[in-house]
Amino acid sequence: xxxxxxxxxxxxxxxxxxxxxxxxxxxxxxxxxxxxxxxxxxxxxxxxxxxxxxxxxxxxxxxxxxxxxxxxxxxxxxxxxxxxxxxxxxxxxxxxxxxxxxxxxxxxxxxxxxxxxxxxxxxxxxxxxxxxxxxxxxxxxxxxxxxxxxxxxxxxxxxxxxxxxxxxxxxxxxxxxxxxxxxxxxxxxxxxxxxxxxxxxxxxxxxxxxxxxxxxxxxxxxxxxxxxxxxxxxxxxxxxxxxxxxxxxxxxx
Amino acid sequence: xxxxxxxxxxxxxxxxxxxxxxxxxxxxxxxxxxxxxxxxxxxxxxxxxxxxxxxxxxxxxxxxxxxxxxxxxxxxxxxxxxxxxxxxxxxxxxxxxxxxxxxxxxxxxxxxxxxxxxxxxxxxxxxxxxxxxxxxxxxxxxxxxxxxxxxxxxxxxxxxxxxxxxxxxxxxxxxxxxxxxxxxxxxxxxxxxxxxxxxxxxxxxxxxxxxxxxxxxxxxxxxxxxxxxxxxxxxxxxxxxxxxxxxxx
Numbered sequence: 001x002x003x004x005x006x007x008x009x010x011x012x013x014x015x016x017x018x019x020x021x022x023x024x025x026x027x028x029x030x031x032x033x034x035x036x037x038x039x040x041x042x043x044x045x046x047x048x049x050x051x052x053x054x055x056x057x058x059x060x061x062x063x064x065x066x067x068x069x070x071x072x073x074x075x076x077x078x079x080x081x082x083x084x085x086x087x088x089x090x091x092x093x094x095x096x097x098x099x100x101x102x103x104x105x106x107x108x109x110x111x112x113x114x115x116x117x118x119x120x121x122x123x124x125x126x127x128x129x130x131x132x133x134x135x136x137x138x139x140x141x142x143x144x145x146x147x148x149x150x151x152x153x154x155x156x157x158x159x160x161x162x163x164x165x166x167x168x169x170x171x172x173x174x175x176x177x178x179x180x181x182x183x184x185x186x187x188x189x190x191x192x193x194x195x196x197x198x199x200x201x202x203x204x205x206x207x208x209x210x211x212x213x214x215x216x217x218x219x220x221x222x223x224x225x226x227x228x229x230x231x232x233x234x235x236x237x238x239x240x241x242x243x244x245x246x247x248x249x250x251x252x253x
Numbered sequence: 254x255x256x257x258x259x260x261x262x263x264x265x266x267x268x269x270x271x272x273x274x275x276x277x278x279x280x281x282x283x284x285x286x287x288x289x290x291x292x293x294x295x296x297x298x299x300x301x302x303x304x305x306x307x308x309x310x311x312x313x314x315x316x317x318x319x320x321x322x323x324x325x326x327x328x329x330x331x332x333x334x335x336x337x338x339x340x341x342x343x344x345x346x347x348x349x350x351x352x353x354x355x356x357x358x359x360x361x362x363x364x365x366x367x368x369x370x371x372x373x374x375x376x377x378x379x380x381x382x383x384x385x386x387x388x389x390x391x392x393x394x395x396x397x398x399x400x401x402x403x404x405x406x407x408x409x410x411x412x413x414x415x416x417x418x419x420x421x422x423x424x425x426x427x428x429x430x431x432x433x434x435x436x437x438x439x440x441x442x443x444x445x446x447x448x449x450x451x452x453x454x455x456x457x458x459x460x461x462x463x464x465x466x467x468x469x470x471x472x473x474x475x476x477x478x479x480x481x482x483x484x485x486x487x488x489x490x491x492x493x494x495x496x497x498x499x500x501x502x
Contacts, residue, residue, distance in 0.1 A: 034358075118344075126303055127341035130334075131355045131407070132327040 015236070018218065022136075023210040026144045029137035039142035047108045047143070048150030052157065055103050059158035062095050063087060063165030071174050080174070084181035085188030087166035088159075092189065096159040097151075097197040098245050101204035104151060105237040109212040112143065113233035116216025117226040125217070140213045147205030155201035159194065200248055204241050211237045254279040254443045255300060255411060260309030261467075262295060269295050270306070271467025277411075277460075282437055282444045284454040286489075287464035293447040294338075296464065297413050300445070301335050302326040313411070331359060334409035338416045340400035342388040348399045349375065349384040355406045374402040377439070378432060394425045398432070405440060414446040418453060426450070430457045451493035455479070463489070 067087050074080045116139060119125050128135045163185075170176045215233035219225045255277040262270040269292040277283050287293050298304040300311060302318050310317050318329055342351050352371045356362060362370070375381045378398040388396060397417055404412055417433065418426035430453055437444050448454060454461050455475045462472040465485050471478060479490060 115345075122339060122344070123337045123341040124343055127335075127337060127343070129303065130301055130330055131358065131403075132330040133355075133358055134323075134327070 015214075019210050019214045022140070022214040022217070023144070023206065025136050026140040026210070026213070029134065029141045030145070032134070032137055036138065036142045039138070040146055043143045043146035044150050046111075047104060047146050048154055051104055051107050051150075051154060054107055055100050055154050055158050056161050058099050058103055059091070059096065059162040060165040062099055063091055063162030064169045066090055066095065066162070067166035067169040067174070071170070071176075080176055081180050082184050082188065083170050083174070083176060084166070084185035087170070088163050088185045088189045089193055091162040091166070092159045092194045092197045094197070094245070094249075096162060097155045097201040097204060098241060100151065100155045100158045100201060101208060101241045102238055104147075104154065104205075105208055105212075105234055105241065109208050109237050110230050110234050112209070113212040113216040113230045114226055116213055117219035117229045120217060120219045121222060121225060135217075140209070140217075143213060144206065144209045147209040148202050151201040151205035151208075152198045155197055156194075159197065196252070199252075200245065203244065203248065207240055207244060208237045211240065254281075254313075255445070256310075256312040257296075257300070258310040258312070260296070260299060260311065261307045262292075262299065262304065263307055268467055270299075270309075273309070273464070273467070273469055275462055275469050275472065277443060277445055279443055280437070280441060281459040282434065282446065282457060283460040283462060284446050284448055284458040285462050285464055286449060286451065286454060288489075289449060291464050292467060293449075293464055294415050297335075297415055297445065297447055300413060301330060301333050331407050332410045334404035334407070334412040336397070336400055336404050336412065336414045336417055338419060340388070340396040342396060342400055342403070344388045347385050347387055348380065348391070348402075351388070351399060352403045352406055355403065359407060370406070371402075374405055375399075377405070377436065378402045393420050394429065397421075397429060401432070401436070405436065408440065409442070411443045411445065414444065416447050416449075418448065418450055426453060433457075451490060 067083060070086050070090070071080060071083055074083055074086070116125075119139075125135045125139070128138060167178070167181065170181055171178050212233045215229045215236070219229040221228070255275075257273055257275040260270050260273040261268075273296060275285075285293050285296065295304060299306055300313075300318075302321065306319060309319065311319050313329060313333070316325075316329065318326060321329065342348075343354065346354065349371050352374050353367050356367050356370055371384075372381065375384055378401050380395060380398050380402060383391060383395055383399070388399070391399065401417075414433065417429055421429065433444060433446070434457055436442060446454075446458075455478075458475055460472060461475055461478045463470050463478070463481075463483075463486055470483055471481050471486055473481075478486065481487065481490070
């Protein structure tokens with residue numbers, strides 16, 4: 001039991017170190033030629049554009065259910081007028097960035113790990129090296145920057161749609177006056193609240209891509225290895241986003 | 254052209270290469286032979302710097318590639334082609350995109366010139382008709398030919414082949430080897446082929462090197478290999494030729 005825990009801890013340390021070094025390498029390769037702008041745009045499309053519908057649906061229903069639940073609590077204190085502000089704060093500071101990150105892990109992160117892992121086991125990554133192409137610069141760096149751009153944009157969209165969902169529930173179902181809703185929202189939500197979520201989402205983007213590409217890149221074995229790497233990448237990214245969210249919130253936001 | 258001196262490599266406690274010495278002559282077609290699991294592919298991956306040895310030297314032109322950094326290796330690799338056993342074609346790209354990839358990466362050619370070069374390479378491997386296909390739509394032989402076209406795109410001086418005939422029927426095995434021999438003459442290549450197919454080696458090789466228990470135990474032209482007195486080679490030759498003649502020597 002203790003030996004198993006120890007092995008798990010060593011594996012955790014090894015993975016953490018590996019992921020961090022991998023990120024540093026990918027980041028430093030930003031400054032090497034050629035600049036892979038087309039790949040960067042292609043990955044923005046994959047990570048960002050193709051995730052918008054799932055992120056929108058998730059944000060819409062999260063906003064709606066948050067409004068509903070919060071209103072129940074606020075009714076007890078007669079403070080329903082602050083509902084808009086509470087919903088907006090919850091979404092911009094926490095729910096928007098975290099849910100967007102989790103959706104991106106599930107939709108794009110898993111696919112990225114599977115693709116890179118499959119390239120690894122079929123020697124396509126070695127083929128890149130043989131052709132004198134740096135695989136980290138070709139495969140990882142453009143994805144890293146694509147996530148840094150796409151995650152904040154998706155988060156901003158999730159914030160907007162989530163608040164819209166909350167607005168629909170608040171005004172049409174709970175009967176709160178839209179004027180009061182918006183005026184309290186304007187009073188309670190500051191620019192920094194929105195920006196804190198956006199900054200967090202940038203960090204989540206870096207974290208997700210580092211984990212998912214590292215797990216793909218270090219895959220061993222055949223098809224089973226690809227499956228194992230993908231599962232590990234999704235688990236580490238999802239749990240890591242939640243842990244990082246707590247740490248970032250307590251330290252900076 | 255390529256000189257390997259006392260190359261050693263262990264994986265854990267398992268000794269794969271135990272002091273390999275080998276010299277590959279320029280513009281020759283050399284077969285490296287041995288049993289499955291003898292370390293032939295490991296040796297090949299060392300020559301192109303995909304694996305680092307525990308000790309020893311590998312000289313390509315005037316450089317010991319063992320000492321080179323990944324960045325310096327990249328310059329050398331443009332002169333060395335490597336044909337992977339399964340081709341290692343990029344499965345997200347069509348055949349022509351695969352062949353165009355190294356050209357676009359390293360040569361500042363115009364789109365028209367890239368297309369022209371791709372056409373020339375694909376016609377050299379008789380694969381023009383499959384240019385728009387994806388690797389998943391190709392047969393084993395076609396994959397190898399497409400990978401060969403991609404390997405030749407940057408005009409390498411040396412091409413390494415990791416079991417280019419494995420998994421192919423006997424007619425296709427001959428076709429691939431004939432193609433390699435033709436391309437060797439056409440592009441002035443030095444070819445190193447990993448194989449355990451002795452009849453093919455006897456027909457096509459200029460030199461044959463035998464890898465056994467981590468060492469090269471014999472090197473020479475095919476006729477000399479047939480006369481070797483080494484017990485392992487004698488057994489290998491006898492068994493291979495019996496199999497080739499359907500059980501009769």
